[in-house]
Amino acid sequence: MTSDKILLGHGSGGKLSHDLIKDIFVKHFNNPLLNSCTDSALLDIDSKNLAFTTDSYVVDPVFFPGGNIGHLAVCGTVNDLAVSGATPLYLTSSFIIEEGFPVKDLEQVVMSMAKEAEKAGVKIVAGDTKVVDRGKCDKVFINTSGIGILEKGRINISYGSDIKAGDKILINGFIGDHGIAVMCARNELQFSSDIKSDCACLNGLISGVLEETDNVRFMRDATRGGVVTVLCELAETNDIGIELDEDNIPVRENVRGMCEVLGYDPLYVANEGKVVMVVPADEADMTLKKMRQDDLGRDSAIIGQVVDEYKGKVFMNTGIGGRRIVDMLAGEQLPRIC
Amino acid sequence: MTSDKILLGHGSGGKLSHDLIKDIFVKHFNNPLLNSCTDSALLDIDSKNLAFTTDSYVVDPVFFPGGNIGHLAVCGTVNDLAVSGATPLYLTSSFIIEEGFPVKDLEQVVMSMAKEAEKAGVKIVAGDTKVVDRGKCDKVFINTSGIGILEKGRINISYGSDIKAGDKILINGFIGDHGIAVMCARNELQFSSDIKSDCACLNGLISGVLEETDNVRFMRDATRGGVVTVLCELAETNDIGIELDEDNIPVRENVRGMCEVLGYDPLYVANEGKVVMVVPADEADMTLKKMRQDDLGRDSAIIGQVVDEYKGKVFMNTGIGGRRIVDMLAGEQLPRIC
Numbered sequence: 202m203t204s205d206k207i208l209l210g211h212g213s214g215g216k217l218s219h220d221l222i223k224d225i226f227v228k229h230f231n232n233p234l235l236n237s238c239t240d241s242a243l244l245d246i247d248s249k250n251l252a253f254t255t256d257s258y259v260v261d262p263v264f265f266p267g268g269n270i271g272h273l274a275v276c277g278t279v280n281d282l283a284v285s286g287a288t289p290l291y292l293t294s295s296f297i298i299e300e301g302f303p304v305k306d307l308e309q310v311v312m313s314m315a316k317e318a319e320k321a322g323v324k325i326v327a328g329d330t331k332v333v334d335r336g337k338c339d340k341v342f343i344n345t346s347g348i349g350i351l352e353k354g355r356i357n358i359s360y361g362s363d364i365k366a367g368d369k370i371l372i373n374g375f376i377g378d379h380g381i382a383v384m385c386a387r388n389e390l391q392f393s394s395d396i397k398s399d400c401a402c403l404n405g406l407i408s409g410v411l412e413e414t415d416n417v418r419f420m421r422d423a424t425r426g427g428v429v430t431v432l433c434e435l436a437e438t439n440d441i442g443i444e445l446d447e448d449n450i451p452v453r454e455n456v457r458g459m460c461e462v463l464g465y466d467p468l469y470v471a472n473e474g475k476v477v478m479v480v481p482a483d484e485a486d487m488t489l490k491k492m493r494q495d496d497l498g499r500d501s502a503i504i505g506q507v508v509d510e511y512k513g514k515v516f517m518n519t520g521i522g523g524r525r526i527v528d529m530l531a532g533e534q535l536p537r538i539c
Numbered sequence: 540m541t542s543d544k545i546l547l548g549h550g551s552g553g554k555l556s557h558d559l560i561k562d563i564f565v566k567h568f569n570n571p572l573l574n575s576c577t578d579s580a581l582l583d584i585d586s587k588n589l590a591f592t593t594d595s596y597v598v599d600p601v602f603f604p605g606g607n608i609g610h611l612a613v614c615g616t617v618n619d620l621a622v623s624g625a626t627p628l629y630l631t632s633s634f635i636i637e638e639g640f641p642v643k644d645l646e647q648v649v650m651s652m653a654k655e656a657e658k659a660g661v662k663i664v665a666g667d668t669k670v671v672d673r674g675k676c677d678k679v680f681i682n683t684s685g686i687g688i689l690e691k692g693r694i695n696i697s698y699g700s701d702i703k704a705g706d707k708i709l710i711n712g713f714i715g716d717h718g719i720a721v722m723c724a725r726n727e728l729q730f731s732s733d734i735k736s737d738c739a740c741l742n743g744l745i746s747g748v749l750e751e752t753d754n755v756r757f758m759r760d761a762t763r764g765g766v767v768t769v770l771c772e773l774a775e776t777n778d779i780g781i782e783l784d785e786d787n788i789p790v791r792e793n794v795r796g797m798c799e800v801l802g803y804d805p806l807y808v809a810n811e812g813k814v815v816m817v818v819p820a821d822e823a824d825m826t827l828k829k830m831r832q833d834d835l836g837r838d839s840a841i842i843g844q845v846v847d848e849y850k851g852k853v854f855m856n857t858g859i860g861g862r863r864i865v866d867m868l869a870g871e872q873l874p875r876i877c
Contacts, residue, residue, distance in 0.1 A: 207640040212670025225646055226666055229653040230632070234664040242664035244629055246688065249587055255631035255684055256667045259676075291582055293593035294568070295682050297635070302545040308563055315567040326572040326580035328564055329594045331680075332550025333875060338597075339675040344633050346593055346684035350584065537671060 208533070214425025214471075215530025219434075238434075239359035240281040240421060243351060250351040252287035254278060257344040261537040263306065265386040267378070267398030268473070270343055271310035273539060275317040275325075276402045276473055277424065278345040283404035284420040284476055286355030286411065292318065295329040295344040302340055310341065321402035323347070354415065361419035361435050361479065368418055368507040369485035370443065371478045373406060373492050374500035375399070375451045376428055380470035380538050381459045396455055401474035406495040410478070413491050419479040424539055426530045427469040428504075431477050432515045433529040442511035445527070447520045450504045469530050471538045479507065546871070552763025552809075553868025557772075576772075577697035578619040578759065581689060588689040590625035592616060595682040599875040601644065603724040605716070605736030606811070608681055609648035611877060613655040613663075614740045614811055615762065616683040621742035622758040622814055624693030624749065630656065633667040633682040640678055648679065659740035661685070692753065699757035699773050699817060706756055706845040707823035708781065709816045711744060711830050712838035713737070713789045714766055718808035718876050719797045734793055739812035744833040748816070751829050757817035762877055764868045765807040766842075769815050770853045771867040780849035783865070785858045788842045807868050809876045817845065 202224045210217035227236050234242045241252035258274045268276075275292065282289040294314060298307065318325050357363050378399040385394045403422065411417060421431045428450070436443045452460075452467045460467050474497060480488045485503055492498035515527050540562045548555035565574050572580045579590035596612045606614075613630065620627040632652060636645065656663050695701050716737040723732045741760065749755060759769045766788070774781045790798075790805045798805050812835060818826045823841055830836035854864050 202642050205642050207636050207638060207642060207645065207670055209638050209670050209672065211636070212668060218668060221668060222666070225642070225649050226632075226668075229646070229649045230656070230663040230666070231653070232662045232664065234629075234662060235666065242629065242631070244664065244686075246589070246628070246686075247587055249585055251584070251686075253629060253631060253686060254665050255633045255682065257633040257635050257669050257682055259635055259669045259671050261675075290584070291572075291580065291591060293580070293591060293684055294564075295593045295595040295684075297595050297597055297680055298545050298549070300545060300547050304540050304543050304545060304563070307545065308567070311563050311567045315569070318568070324570045324572060325568040326570065326582065327592050328560070328568070328573065330550060330556060330559060330564075331595050331597045331875075331877075332545055332547050332871075333597050333677065334547065336674070337599075337677040337875075338680070339671065342635055342669075342676070342680070344593065344595055344682035344684070346631055346633075346682070348582075348584075348589075348591060348686060533670075537669075537675075539669075 209536045210533040213530055213533040214430055241285040243356055243359060250353055252282050252285040252349045252351045254281040255346040257342060258539060259342050259537050260383060260539050262386050263340050265383045265398055267382055268400035269310055269313050270341060271314040272317050273400050273473055274343040274345040275314050276400050278347040279321045279323060279402040279404055280422040282347050282349040283407045284422050285351060286358040287349030287351040289323045289347055289349040289404050291326045292323050292345050292347045293327040294325050297331045297333060297338050297342040299338045299340050300332055300335045317402060321404055358417055358420055361439050363418045364439055364441055364479055364507055366507050366509045367482045368479050369482050369503050370505040371489060372502060372504050373476055373498040375453045376472055376475060377452060377456045377467035377470035379473040380535050381456050383538050384535060394455060394459060399472055399474035401497050403474060403476050403497060406492060406497045409495055410488055410491050414484055416481050416484055417478060421477050423472045423475045423477050425471050427471060428477060429468040429527050430529055436515050437513050440512050442508040443505060443515040444508045445505035445517045447517050449502050451500050451502050465534060469534055547874045548871035551868055551871040552768055579623040581694055581697060588691055590620050590623040590687045590689045592619040593684040595680060596877055597680050597875050598721060598877050599677060600724050601678050603736055604720045606738035607648055607651050608679060609652040610655050611738050611811055612681040612683040613652050614738050616685040617659045617661055617740040617742055618760040620685050620687040621745045622760050623689060624696040625687030625689040627661045627685055627687040627742050629664045630661050630683050630685045631665040632663050635669045635671060635676050635680040637676045637678050638670055638673045655740060659742055696755055696758055699777050701756045702777055702779055702817055702845055704845050704847045705820045706817050707820050707841050708843040709827060710840060710842050711814055711836040713791045714810055714813055715790060715794045715805035715808035717811040718873050719794050721876055722801060722873060732793060732797060737810055737812035739835050741812060741814050741835060744830060744835045747833055748826055748829050752822055754819050754822055755816060759815050761810045761813045761815050763809050765809060766815060767806040767865050768867055774853050775851050778850050780846040781843060781853040782846045783843035783855045785855050787840050789838050789840050803872060807872055
């Protein structure tokens with residue numbers, strides 16, 4: 202650890218988070234299941250494979266265009282299971298609530314969770330509630346943990362260990378919507394925009410693709426740290442080069458505009474309904490077609506490929522004909538985005 | 540809900556918590572697995588029974604005599620699985636950390652978790668870290684979720700549905716230590732005492748008893764709301780009467796003294812290493828003997844019995860020869876005790 206105090210950047214999903222996980226959590230909890238740092242732990246219980254995952258949500262504000270913290274808490278955990286190749290089955294939900302929080306707001310959050318869980322076909326089966334004094338947390342924080350069944354053949358999807366040069370990289374639509382929607386909704390920013398969070402459960406879209414092909418080589422949802430962080434981690438872990446084509450990455454005009462105003466790069470902005478997929482080149486078009494059949498994949502695109510050069514790195518062919526290395530997020534860009 | 544704002548009492552584990560769970564969570568998440576309100580959800584995954592549980596920990600202070608928030612987070616979740624009759628296997632850990640929290644304190648918390656997990660024979664297999672701005676949480680909050688394998692014959696232990704009049708109620712030692720140790724450690728109270736939290740993983744003690752007998756009819760760890768809350772819920776759910784013998788309930792002299800000073804009743808004070816067990820009368824002595832063989836059960840005692848009268852209620856034979864109804868905690872006694 203390069204700092205002796207926790208910094209906001211330790212929660213960014215970028216380099217500092219990486220260090221914190223490596224230097225504190227993996228160091229002490231040390232076991233192969235955790236050390237792999239996949240989105241879900243992949244467990245073998247009496248020859249039955251399970252995926253098991255957890256996430257705490259501290260998004261500010263609690264309600265934002267396109268969703269709220271409860272909706273997000275269900276989608277985020279369902280997606281962590283789904284990108285592991287698992288079928289999400291059961292969630293727990295644990296609330297830390299600030300004294301004085303309006304019960305009607307809590308009920309609205311809980312109703313969103315119930316609705317989203319039903320849509321995704323998962324059940325919320327256990328819970329916990331803690332209340333802390335006023336000023337000791339900020340309105341409400343939610344943890345959702347989840348388990349799902351994982352078919353044995355899909356274990357490598359989490360690791361990306363079957364990836365080969367030539368494989369194509371796909372995404373299921375526009376990036377950056379969630380992060381920018383939340384930023385615009387913060388009270389201190391006096392922006393108004395029509396940008397909505399992309400917050401959604403992707404297990405339906407993903408299972409559609411997995412029914413079509415056994416060759417999905419990697420999936421990860423691009424949340425904190427954005428698409429670039431997912432790809433940088435993938436490149437580093439598997440010592441592969443990744444080439445992105447800037448012109449092919451779907452970014453809405455209003456999101457791009459707001460990113461320019463705020464000084465952000467959409468590639469680093471959090472999504473809550475976007476999965477990065479890697480498939481063999483000869484299955485890319487078929488996969489793209491399948492993704493586009495799903496409501497959550499209408500704007501899917503092939504955004505890059507795995508290459509033999511630049512091992513361990515991600516680089517971008519820019520719109521103006523240049524080429525640049527893109528690196529992991531160094532500090533904190535958007536605190537409390539999820 | 541009788542209040543339109545969240546009150547501290549909604550986190551007490553008592554009546555208000557009960558209402559919140561019923562009126563908001565169970566109402567909307569509505570499914571039989573959750574509605575049973577057991578400590579762990581009991582899942583059937585391809586004919587394999589699993590227990591699945593979650594808890595968030597917000598204890599104040601983070602370090603207290605006999606433990607810290609990390610130690611507590613492992614013990615609490617291991618115990619929730621163990622009292623379901625399950626063998627705890629895997630935990631997740633999710634941190635919400637306040638910006639500026641010392642990394643060395645975090646590391647100490649994490650080391651305690653690792654040590655306690657190893658002792659209990661469980662693995663921490665997935666995690667998450669969020670950081671919030673200074674003042675938006677209080678140092679560190681931890682969620683641990685856990686899964687364990689549950690043998691089919693043990694499903695009713697969580698519900699207490701096999702309980703019969705005449706059954707004996709046992710506890711594995713002194714009550715109230717945790718709550719009073721934490722209260723004494725709070726900065727605002729200028730008490731010094733040698734009371735230590737009883738925070739410990741009970742899966743070893745419990746599996747010892749379960750190896751000896753198939754007739755454990757109920758188990759629950761007596762955390763927030765104390766022993767009385769566990770028994771009131773049990774009486775209500777199963778429409779049985781419960782009689783407690785005050786003289787037989789183990790309370791340390793210093794804990795009793797501090798309770799008098801602070802105006803608490805030890806029966807309502809949180810424990811983090813105490814299990815309430817119900818067994819048939821003719822197995823009570825054998826079970827007691829077995830519990831006492833474990834380091835965490837040396838001071839085990841038979842504290843009461845299930846009776847035919849007072850259905851749905853708990854009453855106490857007091858030391859001075861009287862008899863009184865004991866009811867669930869109404870408001871908040873000790874906020875942020877776990």
